[in-house]
Amino acid sequence: MLAVFEKAIGNPPEELRLPSAGNDLGGKKTREKILENFRLSWPESTLFHLSDGNFMALSHEAENPFHPSRSMVVMDDIFCIFIGSLANISELRRHYGLSRGATEAMVVVEAYRVLRDRAPYPPDQVIKDLEGKFAFILFDGKCSTLFVARDREGSTELKWGMAADGSLVLSDDPKTIQEACGKSSASFPPGCLFTNGNGLTSFVHPLHQVKAIAREDDDGNICGVMFQVDLFTRLPSIPRTGSAANWADITVVKGE
Template sequence: MLGIFKQKLVNAPKELNSPASLNSCIKPKLSHEILKDFMSCNSSNAFSMCFGNDALLAYSTSYKPSINHRLFSGLDNIYCVFLGGLHNLSMLNKQYGLSKGTNEAMFIIEAYRTLRDRGPYPADQVLKELEGSFAFVIYDNKDGTVFVASGSNGHIELYWGIAGCMFHSEHGLMNFEHPTQKMKAMPRIDSEGVMCGANFNVDSQSKIQVMPRVGSEANWATWG
């Protein structure tokens, strides 16, 4: 799966920029070039969806049978690309009042919409309820927000952030297992000894403002 977003939507942590790229004579690829490469590698089973010049989502199904689902769903101008599987999906669907046939991508959209509109719990509390290996990207075309998360076991690779993390375009990068502590960037060194980016770990010495618990009528998306 692939998600590309304009900077006005996603203000990425500055540590994710590779210092090596600043000194390179090679220009970074443009969005359409990245998409072209993705589609050429998955030409027979891939599709993409563009949202003007602001966002792009691309998705491909797997060639081989796998326990890790690759799913794409959209509902009410909210779009989700999901990779992996949830062991407790049946329980979650029942908890949210959804039909038994609701797949992981549709459940994630419903959970996000509940949080956005009337959720009594912070996003990190909901993510802690998800059991399994997963990574997903949500793009809310109506509100112009991006929500990205990966499971805490690290079995599904998401090349932005680290395992157990979530990113919201309004609140930034945080760890949903330790939501009251900041993320600390640790330099990543390549085989030639050159700093090429950063991995993020929980800073146990830090504290951040936590999202207040509110009534079900509140809109958590406006917090911060």
């Protein structure tokens, strides 16, 4: 899968830019070039063009047709790509009043709609109800809301990065991320969710901060960045929002 959103919508954490110093593009591509390369590699993919040059794409190539692990759905201008499976999907279908044929992507869309329209509780409460191995990308076209999550164990691959123009890039294919973002990429942290309004948070440890950790090589150059929950830092009652919450507390560690 692949999803690319302009900086104004994706609002990627600035820490993703760290390994590419200054204005060095470091092999990063524009949104147009990223899409062109993806379509050349996966010509049979399903592609949704969103507003302002944003897009979401999913390929079913090389997937076992008897055990599909990828689904994509569009409901009421909400786009969702889901990879993996939900162990409690039958329970979730009943909870949200969905038919037995509802896919994992449909369940996630319905959960998001309840959260958006009626639920008086934070997003982590919704994600905690999802049991299984999964990663999903959801975009609400009506309110330009981006919602991304990965399961607790990180069982399903998901990476994110920053393109040449500052756009947010998300994919389950490491090669796609590497070609699109160069060094400005990292694994999306397990047990976490990201929204373009509240930034990166942990749904496993919602009261603790998710920090960026930069890795340095022997010459003191930043060669990579990762995100992990800081169990020693407790968030205030009203947490800071946006990527600045992570940027203020970035940690640097020396590589081996």
